[in-house]
Amino acid sequence: MVVANAPDTRAKIIRLFTFLGGIYFFSYFVLPESVVESIGIKERHEQISNGFIVVGAMALGLGLFNIIRAHGTKVVFQRSGWRNSLALLVGLFGTIGIMSAQWIGALQVSRDVQDVQMIGEYASKLMAEKITQGAPISMLQGYSKEQLDRASSLIKVRPESQLTSAQRLLEQDLSRKISDLRADGLLTRVDIDEQALAGFAQRAHEVASSYSVFRQSLSSGTTVQRLYDFLYDGLFNQLGSAMFALLGVYIAAAAYRAFRVRTIESALMMSAAVIVMLGQISFGKEIYEGMPSLRQWLLEVPNSAAFRAIRLGAGIAGLMLAIRMWLSIESKSFSSEKK
Amino acid sequence: MGSRRLIYLIMIVAVAAPILFGISQRPSRLVSAERMYDVIENVKVQPGEVAMVWLDFGPNTIAENEPQAMVMIEHLFRRRIPVILLSQYQQAERFLSRVPQTVARQLEAEMPGQTWRYGEAWINVGYKPGAAIFMQSLVNASNVSGFLGRDVNGMPISQYPTFASIGGIERVKVVGEVTGLVGVFDTIIQFFQKKGYRPTIVHGCTSITIPEAYIFLDSGQLNGLLEGIAGAAWYSEVLKNAHPSSDNSRLLVTNTALSAAHLVIIGLIIVGNLVPLFSRWRARHG
Amino acid sequence: MDNGTMWELSSTLVGGIATLAIFSFLIRENGFYRFFEHLFIGIAAGLGPMLVIRDFLWPNILEPMLGYSMRMYPDGTPVKPYQPFYLLYLVPMAFGSLYYCIYSKRHAWLAKVVIGFTLGVSGALAIRGFFSEAIPQVASSFKPLVVFQNGVFSLFESLNNSLFVVTLLLVLNYFLFTFGRPGAVQGKIAPLGRPLLMVCFGAFFGSTVMARLALLVERVQFIVRDWVAAVGTLVGLG
Known part of the structure; x- marks a missing residue:
C-alpha cells in the first residue's frame, strides 16, 4: 500500500484527522444557534457527541490487555512476585465478575418493572387513540392480569420475616395498589368509558412506580449485591483511602x-500557611479570636489575586497549546518512523 | 526507633486521642459555607425542577468529600428538593448510592413517619464518561430526563414521576459539585452553562484546592463553597441550628482530631526550625 | 445477628486488615503491603471498563443499536420504531478500534490517527473552555479602587480592592517572559511579584497539609472506632 509506506503521507493523514476531530465542536461553539439548527445538527447533537465518546471508550481494552499480559505472564511462568500478580488478577476478574452479575440482576429487575409499566403505557395509548372497546381492550385486560399475577408472585419471593421495616411498608403499599387495580372493574368489563380508562392508566402507573421501588429495595439483600458492597466497602475504598492516608x-x-x-x-510563605491552618481549625480561635477572619481575608484578597494571575497565565498558555495541538503545529512525532 | 518513626507515632496518637475520648470542639466559622447554606435554603424549586449533584470523588479524598456530600444532600433532602446524582469519576460509583441512602436513613430515624425514597427524593444515573463532551451535550439537551435515559439500575427515568419530565437544563436549579479534582471541577465551570443559562453552582472541595476555588467565588462563578472537613463541620453546625435534632457529633470529633493534627504539625515546624538554630548556637559556643 | 449485619461486620473487619496492611509500609516495605497494593490495583483496573460498558456503551450505544431497548405494546406494535441511524455508531467504533493497531509494528501509525483525532477534539474543547472560564475572571478583576458603601467611603474595602488589583498586576508581570526590555520598568518591578506569590504559595501549602492530614484522620477514626468495635463484636465483647 502506497500510503502505508510513505511516512509523510501518513503524517498528513494524522494531521487531517486531528483537525477534523476539533472542527465539529469548534463550529458548534462559534456558529450562531440558528445556523446549527437549520442544518439539523442541533437535533442530532446528542448522538454525534456520543459518537465522539465512543471513539475514546473503545480504548478501554488497551489497559486491560496490557495488565493481563504483564501480570498473566508472571503468574504462568511463576516469575518473581507472581503471588502479588495473582492477587491483582483475582482483584481484576473478581471485580468484573461481581459487577457483571450485579448489572445483569439489575437489568432483569428493570425488564420486570418495564413489563408492569407497560400496563399503564398501553392504557394511555388506547386512551389517546380513544379506543374503549374491542380486541385492544381485551388485550389490555389479558396482559394486565398476566403481569399483575407475575408481579404478585415476584414480590413474595422473600418471606416477610426477612424484610426490613421499610421494605414491609413498601410491600404493603404495593399490594394495596395491586389489589385496587384488580378491583378496578376494567379488567373484566366489556364496555369501558374514557374516564374509567384514564383512571386505570393512572393507577397502573402508580403500581409500576411502587413496584419499581420495591423490587430495587429487594435487590439490596441479594448475595450478589452484598458481594458488590463488600468489594467497595471492605476492600476498594479502604485500600484506596489507606494508601493516600500514608501521605498524612x-x-x-x-x-x-x-x-x-x-x-x-520563606517566612512569608510559612506565616501564610500557619494562618490558613489555624484559621480553619477549631483551636485557631482559641489562640486568637480573629484568626478565622484573618484567614478569610488572606484567601480572598492576596491569595485570590495571585492565584487568578497564575491561572490566567496558565490558561493563556493552555489556549496556545490547544490551538497548536488542534492545528498540528507541533507534531513532529506524527512523521517520526520510530513511534 | 528512629526520629522518623517517633514522629509517625506522635502524629497517630495526636489524631487518635480526640477520637478515643470523643473530644469535640465547635468548628471555626466559615463564611463560604454559610453562603452555600443560604443558596440551598433560599432556592425556589417548582414541580419538575431539580438539583443536580456531581459526586466526583473516590477513596483518595473520601475523608473530606464524603462529609461534604452528606451535608449538602442532607440539606437538599430536608428541603425536599429532588436530586439527580451522577459522576464524571469512575471511582465515585459506591458513593453515588451510599451517601443518599445513609442521609435518607438518618433523616427517617430523626423524623419518624417521613420517608425519603429512591426514585422520589433522588435518583442515581451513575458514571458519565466523556467529560466536556458529555457536559456540553447535557446542557444543550432539550429534555434532560430523556437525555439521561436510564438510572444506574437500568430503569428508565420516565419510571420516576418526579424526574420523568424535567425538560431543558434551565430546570436544574442548583448544581452541586463535590470533588478534589481540579480538572473535573473545571469541566463544570467551563461547560455547565449555555447562552441565557448560568446555573447556581455550589462546590465541596478538598483543602488542597481551597485557594483555587476562592477565585471562582470572587468572580461569582461559584455561589457557595465547603472547604474541606472544616467546611462540612461548620455547615453541619448551621444545619443543626435550624434543625436541633440533627446529629453531627461524629463530624465534630473528626474536625477536632484534624485540629489536633494541625497543632502537632505546627509544633513540628517550630521544633524543626529551632533545633538547627540551637545546634549552631551550641557549636559556636562550645 | 442477621445476614446483612454479618456482611457489614466482615466488610469492616477486612477493611481494617487492609488498612493495617497498607500502614505497615510505615515500618518498612513488606509482602503483606505489596499483596494488598496489588489487590487494590486489580480492583481499580476492573472498575473502569465495567462502568464504561454499564453506564455508557450498553444503554447509549449497544442497546439502541441492537434493538434490545425496543419494547412492544401487547398488540405487537413497537413503543418506538427502531432507528437504523444507530448503526452509524459502527463508524466511530471501528475508528476507535484503531487504537489496537498499536500492537502491530506495521500498522502502529494508524493508532496515531485516532490519538490525533482525540487530541483535536480536546484542543477544540479547550479553546471554548478557556473563554467560558476566563471571561468572568477577567471581568471580576476590574474592581473599584474607591469604594462607597451606602454612600459612605469604605477605607477597608478600598484598600482591599487596591491590594487585589496591585497583586494581580504584579504577579501577572512576574510571569511575563516573552516581552519587555532589560532595564525597563516592567523588568524592574518584576521582583515585587515574588513575595506576593509566596503568600499565595503559603496558603496553598497550608491547604495541602490540611488535605493530607484529613486523610489520616479518616483512617485512624475508622480503625479506632469502627474496626476495634467490629473486632470486639467478633470476639464476643460487643
Whole structure:
C-alpha cells in the first residue's frame, strides 16, 4: 500500500484527522444557534457527541490487555512476585465478575418493572387513540392480569420475616395498589368509558412506580449485591483511602525535617500557611479570636489575586497549546518512523 | 526507633486521642459555607425542577468529600428538593448510592413517619464518561430526563414521576459539585452553562484546592463553597441550628482530631526550625 | 445477628486488615503491603471498563443499536420504531478500534490517527473552555479602587480592592517572559511579584497539609472506632 509506506503521507493523514476531530465542536461553539439548527445538527447533537465518546471508550481494552499480559505472564511462568500478580488478577476478574452479575440482576429487575409499566403505557395509548372497546381492550385486560399475577408472585419471593421495616411498608403499599387495580372493574368489563380508562392508566402507573421501588429495595439483600458492597466497602475504598492516608504521616516527618525558614520570602510563605491552618481549625480561635477572619481575608484578597494571575497565565498558555495541538503545529512525532 | 518513626507515632496518637475520648470542639466559622447554606435554603424549586449533584470523588479524598456530600444532600433532602446524582469519576460509583441512602436513613430515624425514597427524593444515573463532551451535550439537551435515559439500575427515568419530565437544563436549579479534582471541577465551570443559562453552582472541595476555588467565588462563578472537613463541620453546625435534632457529633470529633493534627504539625515546624538554630548556637559556643 | 449485619461486620473487619496492611509500609516495605497494593490495583483496573460498558456503551450505544431497548405494546406494535441511524455508531467504533493497531509494528501509525483525532477534539474543547472560564475572571478583576458603601467611603474595602488589583498586576508581570526590555520598568518591578506569590504559595501549602492530614484522620477514626468495635463484636465483647 502506497500510503502505508510513505511516512509523510501518513503524517498528513494524522494531521487531517486531528483537525477534523476539533472542527465539529469548534463550529458548534462559534456558529450562531440558528445556523446549527437549520442544518439539523442541533437535533442530532446528542448522538454525534456520543459518537465522539465512543471513539475514546473503545480504548478501554488497551489497559486491560496490557495488565493481563504483564501480570498473566508472571503468574504462568511463576516469575518473581507472581503471588502479588495473582492477587491483582483475582482483584481484576473478581471485580468484573461481581459487577457483571450485579448489572445483569439489575437489568432483569428493570425488564420486570418495564413489563408492569407497560400496563399503564398501553392504557394511555388506547386512551389517546380513544379506543374503549374491542380486541385492544381485551388485550389490555389479558396482559394486565398476566403481569399483575407475575408481579404478585415476584414480590413474595422473600418471606416477610426477612424484610426490613421499610421494605414491609413498601410491600404493603404495593399490594394495596395491586389489589385496587384488580378491583378496578376494567379488567373484566366489556364496555369501558374514557374516564374509567384514564383512571386505570393512572393507577397502573402508580403500581409500576411502587413496584419499581420495591423490587430495587429487594435487590439490596441479594448475595450478589452484598458481594458488590463488600468489594467497595471492605476492600476498594479502604485500600484506596489507606494508601493516600500514608501521605498524612509523611507530611508530619516533612514538617520537622524540611520546612525551614531561611529567608524573608520563606517566612512569608510559612506565616501564610500557619494562618490558613489555624484559621480553619477549631483551636485557631482559641489562640486568637480573629484568626478565622484573618484567614478569610488572606484567601480572598492576596491569595485570590495571585492565584487568578497564575491561572490566567496558565490558561493563556493552555489556549496556545490547544490551538497548536488542534492545528498540528507541533507534531513532529506524527512523521517520526520510530513511534 | 528512629526520629522518623517517633514522629509517625506522635502524629497517630495526636489524631487518635480526640477520637478515643470523643473530644469535640465547635468548628471555626466559615463564611463560604454559610453562603452555600443560604443558596440551598433560599432556592425556589417548582414541580419538575431539580438539583443536580456531581459526586466526583473516590477513596483518595473520601475523608473530606464524603462529609461534604452528606451535608449538602442532607440539606437538599430536608428541603425536599429532588436530586439527580451522577459522576464524571469512575471511582465515585459506591458513593453515588451510599451517601443518599445513609442521609435518607438518618433523616427517617430523626423524623419518624417521613420517608425519603429512591426514585422520589433522588435518583442515581451513575458514571458519565466523556467529560466536556458529555457536559456540553447535557446542557444543550432539550429534555434532560430523556437525555439521561436510564438510572444506574437500568430503569428508565420516565419510571420516576418526579424526574420523568424535567425538560431543558434551565430546570436544574442548583448544581452541586463535590470533588478534589481540579480538572473535573473545571469541566463544570467551563461547560455547565449555555447562552441565557448560568446555573447556581455550589462546590465541596478538598483543602488542597481551597485557594483555587476562592477565585471562582470572587468572580461569582461559584455561589457557595465547603472547604474541606472544616467546611462540612461548620455547615453541619448551621444545619443543626435550624434543625436541633440533627446529629453531627461524629463530624465534630473528626474536625477536632484534624485540629489536633494541625497543632502537632505546627509544633513540628517550630521544633524543626529551632533545633538547627540551637545546634549552631551550641557549636559556636562550645 | 442477621445476614446483612454479618456482611457489614466482615466488610469492616477486612477493611481494617487492609488498612493495617497498607500502614505497615510505615515500618518498612513488606509482602503483606505489596499483596494488598496489588489487590487494590486489580480492583481499580476492573472498575473502569465495567462502568464504561454499564453506564455508557450498553444503554447509549449497544442497546439502541441492537434493538434490545425496543419494547412492544401487547398488540405487537413497537413503543418506538427502531432507528437504523444507530448503526452509524459502527463508524466511530471501528475508528476507535484503531487504537489496537498499536500492537502491530506495521500498522502502529494508524493508532496515531485516532490519538490525533482525540487530541483535536480536546484542543477544540479547550479553546471554548478557556473563554467560558476566563471571561468572568477577567471581568471580576476590574474592581473599584474607591469604594462607597451606602454612600459612605469604605477605607477597608478600598484598600482591599487596591491590594487585589496591585497583586494581580504584579504577579501577572512576574510571569511575563516573552516581552519587555532589560532595564525597563516592567523588568524592574518584576521582583515585587515574588513575595506576593509566596503568600499565595503559603496558603496553598497550608491547604495541602490540611488535605493530607484529613486523610489520616479518616483512617485512624475508622480503625479506632469502627474496626476495634467490629473486632470486639467478633470476639464476643460487643
